[in-house]
Amino acid sequence: MTLSFKDLNNPIPDLTWSQQKALSQGEVLVETRSHSSWGGAVTAQMYLPIARSSAWQQLIDYPRWVEYFPDLTKSEVLHQGQVKHLYQVAQKSFVFLTAQVEIYLNVFEVEGKHIQFRLEKGTFNDFTADLKLKDFDNGTLLTYSVQATPNIPIPTIFIQQGMQMELPRNMRQMRQVLCAA
Template sequence: MTGNISLTSMDAASDLPQSKNQFAAILQGEILVETRSHSAWGGAVTAQMYLPLGRSHVWQQLTDYPRWVQYFPDVRRSEVLNTKDGLTQGCKRLYQVADKSFLFLSLQVEVYLNVLEVSGQRIQFLLEKGTFADFTADLQLQDCSMGTLLTYTVQATPLIPVPSVFIEQAMKLELPANMRTMRRVICGNC
Protein backbone atom coordinates (compact mmCIF):
# COMPACT_ATOMS: atom_id res chain seq x y z
CA MET A 1 0.00 0.00 0.00
CA THR A 2 1.09 3.52 -0.62
CA GLY A 3 0.65 6.72 1.32
CA ASN A 4 -2.76 7.54 -0.16
CA ILE A 5 -4.82 5.41 2.23
CA SER A 6 -8.17 6.95 3.10
CA LEU A 7 -11.16 5.92 5.13
CA THR A 8 -13.97 4.53 3.05
CA SER A 9 -17.55 5.14 4.00
CA MET A 10 -19.65 2.33 5.38
CA ASP A 11 -23.24 3.45 5.37
CA ALA A 12 -24.69 0.82 7.70
CA ALA A 13 -23.46 2.55 10.84
CA SER A 14 -25.74 5.52 10.24
CA ASP A 15 -28.72 3.43 9.05
CA LEU A 16 -29.50 1.78 12.38
CA PRO A 17 -32.65 3.51 13.72
CA GLN A 18 -32.40 5.36 17.00
CA SER A 19 -35.94 5.58 18.38
CA LYS A 20 -36.45 6.55 22.03
CA ASN A 21 -37.10 2.92 22.93
CA GLN A 22 -33.92 1.76 21.19
CA PHE A 23 -31.90 4.55 22.81
CA ALA A 24 -33.25 3.56 26.24
CA ALA A 25 -32.47 -0.11 25.51
CA ILE A 26 -28.88 0.74 24.54
CA LEU A 27 -28.39 2.75 27.74
CA GLN A 28 -29.67 -0.26 29.74
CA GLY A 29 -27.08 -2.56 28.17
CA GLU A 30 -28.85 -3.97 25.11
CA ILE A 31 -26.90 -4.43 21.92
CA LEU A 32 -28.79 -3.41 18.79
CA VAL A 33 -28.03 -5.52 15.72
CA GLU A 34 -28.90 -5.18 12.05
CA THR A 35 -27.80 -7.71 9.43
CA ARG A 36 -27.85 -7.47 5.65
CA SER A 37 -26.48 -9.44 2.75
CA HIS A 38 -23.14 -8.37 1.41
CA SER A 39 -22.58 -10.76 -1.49
CA ALA A 40 -23.88 -14.16 -2.59
CA TRP A 41 -21.53 -15.82 -0.09
CA GLY A 42 -21.00 -13.08 2.47
CA GLY A 43 -22.77 -11.09 5.08
CA ALA A 44 -22.71 -7.80 6.92
CA VAL A 45 -23.76 -6.78 10.40
CA THR A 46 -23.91 -3.54 12.36
CA ALA A 47 -24.12 -3.59 16.13
CA GLN A 48 -24.33 -0.74 18.62
CA MET A 49 -23.68 -0.72 22.34
CA TYR A 50 -23.27 1.80 25.12
CA LEU A 51 -20.20 1.92 27.33
CA PRO A 52 -20.52 3.99 30.54
CA LEU A 53 -17.00 5.35 30.09
CA GLY A 54 -15.54 8.40 28.40
CA ARG A 55 -14.60 8.11 24.75
CA SER A 56 -10.86 8.66 25.38
CA HIS A 57 -10.78 5.74 27.85
CA VAL A 58 -12.65 3.47 25.42
CA TRP A 59 -10.30 4.55 22.60
CA GLN A 60 -7.23 3.58 24.62
CA GLN A 61 -8.67 0.13 25.27
CA LEU A 62 -9.73 -0.49 21.66
CA THR A 63 -6.43 0.54 20.10
CA ASP A 64 -4.56 -1.91 22.31
CA TYR A 65 -4.86 -4.50 19.52
CA PRO A 66 -3.06 -7.40 21.28
CA ARG A 67 -5.81 -7.14 23.91
CA TRP A 68 -8.45 -8.09 21.30
CA VAL A 69 -7.87 -11.74 22.22
CA GLN A 70 -9.75 -10.87 25.43
CA TYR A 71 -12.65 -9.18 23.57
CA PHE A 72 -13.21 -11.89 20.97
CA PRO A 73 -12.97 -15.43 22.40
CA ASP A 74 -12.30 -16.98 18.97
CA VAL A 75 -9.26 -14.75 18.38
CA ARG A 76 -6.11 -16.56 19.49
CA ARG A 77 -3.59 -14.02 18.29
CA SER A 78 -3.69 -10.30 17.59
CA GLU A 79 -0.50 -8.37 17.04
CA VAL A 80 0.58 -5.12 15.50
CA LEU A 81 3.20 -5.71 12.81
CA ASN A 82 5.90 -3.30 11.80
CA THR A 83 4.43 -0.45 9.85
CA LYS A 84 4.82 -0.78 6.10
CA ASP A 85 6.82 1.90 4.32
CA GLY A 86 4.53 4.52 2.89
CA LEU A 87 1.60 4.06 5.25
CA THR A 88 0.20 7.36 6.40
CA GLN A 89 0.08 8.50 10.00
CA GLY A 90 -2.70 6.76 11.94
CA CYS A 91 -2.23 3.53 9.97
CA LYS A 92 -1.01 0.20 11.28
CA ARG A 93 -0.79 -3.40 10.10
CA LEU A 94 -2.45 -6.02 12.21
CA TYR A 95 -2.15 -9.81 12.11
CA GLN A 96 -4.92 -11.90 13.64
CA VAL A 97 -5.61 -15.61 13.93
CA ALA A 98 -8.94 -17.04 15.05
CA ASP A 99 -10.55 -20.44 15.33
CA LYS A 100 -14.01 -20.46 13.79
CA SER A 101 -16.65 -23.14 13.92
CA PHE A 102 -19.40 -22.84 11.36
CA LEU A 103 -22.04 -25.44 10.69
CA PHE A 104 -19.99 -28.65 10.54
CA LEU A 105 -16.70 -26.92 9.78
CA SER A 106 -13.90 -25.90 12.11
CA LEU A 107 -11.52 -23.46 10.49
CA GLN A 108 -8.50 -21.41 11.37
CA VAL A 109 -8.93 -17.88 10.07
CA GLU A 110 -5.88 -15.75 9.41
CA VAL A 111 -5.93 -12.11 8.32
CA TYR A 112 -3.50 -9.30 7.70
CA LEU A 113 -5.34 -6.02 8.11
CA ASN A 114 -4.52 -2.42 7.43
CA VAL A 115 -5.85 -0.43 10.35
CA LEU A 116 -6.79 3.19 9.79
CA GLU A 117 -7.41 5.36 12.85
CA VAL A 118 -9.06 8.72 13.30
CA SER A 119 -8.04 9.45 16.88
CA GLY A 120 -10.86 9.01 19.36
CA GLN A 121 -13.49 8.59 16.66
CA ARG A 122 -13.05 5.74 14.23
CA ILE A 123 -11.04 2.61 13.46
CA GLN A 124 -11.32 0.93 10.09
CA PHE A 125 -9.95 -2.53 9.34
CA LEU A 126 -9.24 -3.32 5.69
CA LEU A 127 -8.19 -6.76 4.48
CA GLU A 128 -4.72 -6.88 3.01
CA LYS A 129 -4.68 -10.67 2.66
CA GLY A 130 -6.01 -13.71 4.46
CA THR A 131 -8.63 -16.42 4.48
CA PHE A 132 -11.47 -14.18 3.30
CA ALA A 133 -12.40 -13.11 -0.22
CA ASP A 134 -13.11 -9.72 1.34
CA PHE A 135 -13.31 -8.30 4.85
CA THR A 136 -13.82 -4.81 6.24
CA ALA A 137 -14.79 -3.61 9.67
CA ASP A 138 -15.57 -0.13 10.87
CA LEU A 139 -15.69 0.85 14.52
CA GLN A 140 -17.03 4.29 15.43
CA LEU A 141 -17.17 6.04 18.80
CA GLN A 142 -19.55 8.86 19.73
CA ASP A 143 -20.22 10.69 22.97
CA CYS A 144 -23.55 9.51 24.32
CA SER A 145 -25.20 10.49 27.58
CA MET A 146 -22.46 10.09 30.21
CA GLY A 147 -20.47 7.56 28.17
CA THR A 148 -19.71 6.33 24.66
CA LEU A 149 -21.80 4.79 21.90
CA LEU A 150 -19.79 2.18 20.00
CA THR A 151 -20.99 1.23 16.51
CA TYR A 152 -19.26 -1.75 14.93
CA THR A 153 -19.93 -2.72 11.31
CA VAL A 154 -18.42 -5.84 9.75
CA GLN A 155 -18.80 -7.20 6.24
CA ALA A 156 -17.07 -10.32 5.04
CA THR A 157 -17.09 -13.01 2.41
CA PRO A 158 -15.33 -16.27 3.30
CA LEU A 159 -13.29 -18.13 0.70
CA ILE A 160 -15.44 -21.21 1.29
CA PRO A 161 -18.80 -20.69 -0.45
CA VAL A 162 -21.55 -20.62 2.16
CA PRO A 163 -24.93 -19.01 1.41
CA SER A 164 -25.10 -15.48 2.75
CA VAL A 165 -28.15 -16.23 4.91
CA PHE A 166 -26.01 -18.57 7.04
CA ILE A 167 -23.17 -16.05 7.24
CA GLU A 168 -25.58 -13.30 8.30
CA GLN A 169 -27.13 -15.50 10.99
CA ALA A 170 -23.72 -16.44 12.39
CA MET A 171 -22.69 -12.77 12.45
CA LYS A 172 -25.97 -11.77 14.10
CA LEU A 173 -25.32 -14.21 16.94
CA GLU A 174 -21.55 -13.86 17.26
CA LEU A 175 -20.97 -10.09 17.13
CA PRO A 176 -23.32 -9.16 20.00
CA ALA A 177 -21.81 -11.89 22.20
CA ASN A 178 -18.33 -10.60 21.38
CA MET A 179 -19.38 -7.03 22.11
CA ARG A 180 -20.77 -8.06 25.50
CA THR A 181 -17.41 -9.67 26.27
CA MET A 182 -15.64 -6.54 25.03
CA ARG A 183 -17.79 -4.34 27.31
CA ARG A 184 -17.15 -6.62 30.31
CA VAL A 185 -13.38 -6.52 29.73
CA ILE A 186 -13.21 -2.77 29.07
CA CYS A 187 -15.55 -1.75 31.88
CA GLY A 188 -15.02 -4.39 34.51
CA ASN A 189 -18.40 -4.55 36.26
CA CYS A 190 -20.33 -1.99 34.21
Protein backbone atom coordinates in the same frame (compact mmCIF):
# COMPACT_ATOMS: atom_id res chain seq x y z
CA MET B 1 -25.50 1.80 33.51
CA THR B 2 -29.03 3.18 33.16
CA LEU B 3 -29.61 6.59 31.65
CA SER B 4 -32.16 8.98 33.01
CA PHE B 5 -35.16 10.07 31.00
CA LYS B 6 -33.53 13.50 30.74
CA ASP B 7 -30.53 11.97 28.96
CA LEU B 8 -32.72 10.27 26.40
CA ASN B 9 -34.16 13.66 25.47
CA ASN B 10 -30.69 14.52 24.13
CA PRO B 11 -30.94 12.14 21.18
CA ILE B 12 -28.30 10.67 18.94
CA PRO B 13 -29.21 11.16 15.29
CA ASP B 14 -30.30 8.02 13.44
CA LEU B 15 -31.46 6.29 16.66
CA THR B 16 -35.04 6.20 17.81
CA TRP B 17 -35.91 6.98 21.40
CA SER B 18 -36.68 3.27 22.02
CA GLN B 19 -33.31 2.24 20.55
CA GLN B 20 -31.52 4.73 22.79
CA LYS B 21 -33.43 3.44 25.79
CA ALA B 22 -32.55 -0.18 24.89
CA LEU B 23 -28.89 0.77 24.56
CA SER B 24 -28.95 2.54 27.91
CA GLN B 25 -30.32 -0.64 29.49
CA GLY B 26 -27.39 -2.69 28.21
CA GLU B 27 -28.85 -4.20 25.06
CA VAL B 28 -26.72 -4.71 21.97
CA LEU B 29 -28.57 -3.61 18.84
CA VAL B 30 -27.79 -5.71 15.76
CA GLU B 31 -28.74 -5.28 12.13
CA THR B 32 -27.68 -7.80 9.46
CA ARG B 33 -27.80 -7.36 5.71
CA SER B 34 -26.64 -9.12 2.56
CA HIS B 35 -23.16 -8.59 1.23
CA SER B 36 -22.13 -10.44 -1.94
CA SER B 37 -23.54 -13.84 -2.84
CA TRP B 38 -21.47 -15.68 -0.18
CA GLY B 39 -20.93 -12.97 2.42
CA GLY B 40 -22.69 -11.06 5.10
CA ALA B 41 -22.69 -7.69 6.80
CA VAL B 42 -23.65 -6.70 10.30
CA THR B 43 -23.73 -3.55 12.42
CA ALA B 44 -23.86 -3.74 16.20
CA GLN B 45 -24.20 -0.89 18.66
CA MET B 46 -23.75 -0.81 22.42
CA TYR B 47 -23.44 1.66 25.26
CA LEU B 48 -20.22 1.73 27.29
CA PRO B 49 -20.49 3.41 30.69
CA ILE B 50 -16.94 4.76 30.34
CA ALA B 51 -15.48 7.90 28.77
CA ARG B 52 -14.75 7.79 25.06
CA SER B 53 -11.05 8.52 25.69
CA SER B 54 -10.80 5.47 27.98
CA ALA B 55 -12.56 3.23 25.46
CA TRP B 56 -10.31 4.56 22.68
CA GLN B 57 -7.06 3.87 24.53
CA GLN B 58 -8.12 0.29 25.19
CA LEU B 59 -9.46 -0.36 21.68
CA ILE B 60 -6.24 0.68 19.93
CA ASP B 61 -4.35 -1.87 22.03
CA TYR B 62 -4.86 -4.43 19.25
CA PRO B 63 -3.11 -7.42 20.92
CA ARG B 64 -5.77 -7.11 23.63
CA TRP B 65 -8.54 -7.88 21.12
CA VAL B 66 -8.16 -11.60 21.97
CA GLU B 67 -9.85 -10.67 25.28
CA TYR B 68 -12.81 -9.06 23.49
CA PHE B 69 -13.49 -11.77 20.92
CA PRO B 70 -13.28 -15.33 22.30
CA ASP B 71 -12.72 -16.89 18.86
CA LEU B 72 -9.75 -14.61 18.16
CA THR B 73 -6.58 -16.50 19.08
CA LYS B 74 -4.00 -13.96 17.91
CA SER B 75 -3.97 -10.22 17.28
CA GLU B 76 -0.56 -8.76 16.54
CA VAL B 77 0.56 -5.36 15.28
CA LEU B 78 3.14 -6.02 12.54
CA HIS B 79 3.91 -2.38 11.77
CA GLN B 80 3.24 0.89 13.56
CA GLY B 81 2.88 4.06 11.57
CA GLN B 82 0.26 6.29 10.03
CA VAL B 83 -1.27 3.07 8.73
CA LYS B 84 -0.89 0.15 11.11
CA HIS B 85 -0.62 -3.40 9.84
CA LEU B 86 -2.43 -5.99 11.92
CA TYR B 87 -2.37 -9.79 11.78
CA GLN B 88 -5.25 -11.73 13.35
CA VAL B 89 -6.10 -15.42 13.61
CA ALA B 90 -9.48 -16.78 14.65
CA GLN B 91 -10.72 -20.30 15.20
CA LYS B 92 -14.34 -21.39 15.30
CA SER B 93 -15.59 -24.87 16.11
CA PHE B 94 -18.79 -26.17 14.61
CA VAL B 95 -20.34 -29.56 15.30
CA PHE B 96 -17.68 -31.74 13.65
CA LEU B 97 -15.56 -29.06 12.05
CA THR B 98 -13.03 -26.51 13.23
CA ALA B 99 -12.32 -23.61 10.90
CA GLN B 100 -9.34 -21.31 11.23
CA VAL B 101 -9.03 -18.00 9.43
CA GLU B 102 -6.19 -15.54 9.25
CA ILE B 103 -6.28 -12.00 8.08
CA TYR B 104 -3.83 -9.19 7.45
CA LEU B 105 -5.42 -5.78 7.88
CA ASN B 106 -4.51 -2.19 7.21
CA VAL B 107 -5.75 -0.10 10.12
CA PHE B 108 -6.59 3.59 9.82
CA GLU B 109 -7.40 5.62 12.93
CA VAL B 110 -9.14 8.96 13.43
CA GLU B 111 -8.11 9.60 17.02
CA GLY B 112 -10.85 9.08 19.54
CA LYS B 113 -13.55 8.59 16.91
CA HIS B 114 -13.07 5.95 14.25
CA ILE B 115 -11.02 2.87 13.40
CA GLN B 116 -11.15 1.39 9.89
CA PHE B 117 -9.95 -2.14 9.19
CA ARG B 118 -9.31 -2.98 5.53
CA LEU B 119 -8.26 -6.34 4.11
CA GLU B 120 -4.71 -6.59 2.87
CA LYS B 121 -4.78 -10.39 2.45
CA GLY B 122 -6.10 -13.47 4.19
CA THR B 123 -8.71 -16.20 4.09
CA PHE B 124 -11.47 -13.85 2.96
CA ASN B 125 -12.35 -12.61 -0.50
CA ASP B 126 -13.17 -9.28 1.13
CA PHE B 127 -13.30 -7.92 4.66
CA THR B 128 -13.91 -4.44 6.03
CA ALA B 129 -14.80 -3.29 9.52
CA ASP B 130 -15.47 0.12 11.00
CA LEU B 131 -15.57 0.92 14.70
CA LYS B 132 -16.98 4.32 15.66
CA LEU B 133 -17.19 6.00 19.05
CA LYS B 134 -19.54 8.84 20.04
CA ASP B 135 -20.25 10.49 23.37
CA PHE B 136 -23.54 9.24 24.79
CA ASP B 137 -24.78 10.35 28.21
CA ASN B 138 -21.87 9.89 30.66
CA GLY B 139 -20.36 7.21 28.46
CA THR B 140 -19.79 6.15 24.90
CA LEU B 141 -21.82 4.72 22.04
CA LEU B 142 -19.76 2.11 20.20
CA THR B 143 -20.85 1.16 16.68
CA TYR B 144 -19.09 -1.77 15.02
CA SER B 145 -19.84 -2.63 11.38
CA VAL B 146 -18.37 -5.62 9.56
CA GLN B 147 -18.82 -6.95 6.05
CA ALA B 148 -17.03 -10.02 4.84
CA THR B 149 -17.03 -12.75 2.25
CA PRO B 150 -15.16 -15.93 3.18
CA ASN B 151 -13.13 -17.65 0.48
CA ILE B 152 -15.18 -20.82 0.87
CA PRO B 153 -18.74 -20.80 -0.48
CA ILE B 154 -21.13 -20.64 2.47
CA PRO B 155 -24.68 -19.43 1.78
CA THR B 156 -25.26 -15.84 2.87
CA ILE B 157 -28.10 -16.84 5.19
CA PHE B 158 -25.69 -18.93 7.31
CA ILE B 159 -23.13 -16.11 7.39
CA GLN B 160 -25.79 -13.62 8.49
CA GLN B 161 -27.20 -15.96 11.15
CA GLY B 162 -23.72 -16.59 12.51
CA MET B 163 -22.99 -12.87 12.66
CA GLN B 164 -26.33 -12.10 14.30
CA MET B 165 -25.76 -14.72 17.01
CA GLU B 166 -22.03 -14.26 17.63
CA LEU B 167 -21.51 -10.52 17.43
CA PRO B 168 -23.81 -9.55 20.33
CA ARG B 169 -22.06 -12.12 22.55
CA ASN B 170 -18.68 -10.76 21.49
CA MET B 171 -19.81 -7.17 22.05
CA ARG B 172 -21.01 -7.98 25.58
CA GLN B 173 -17.63 -9.60 26.25
CA MET B 174 -15.89 -6.51 24.88
CA ARG B 175 -17.97 -4.23 27.14
CA GLN B 176 -17.19 -6.37 30.18
CA VAL B 177 -13.44 -6.21 29.52
CA LEU B 178 -13.40 -2.50 28.63
CA CYS B 179 -15.40 -1.51 31.69
CA ALA B 180 -13.39 -3.69 34.09
CA ALA B 181 -10.16 -1.79 33.34
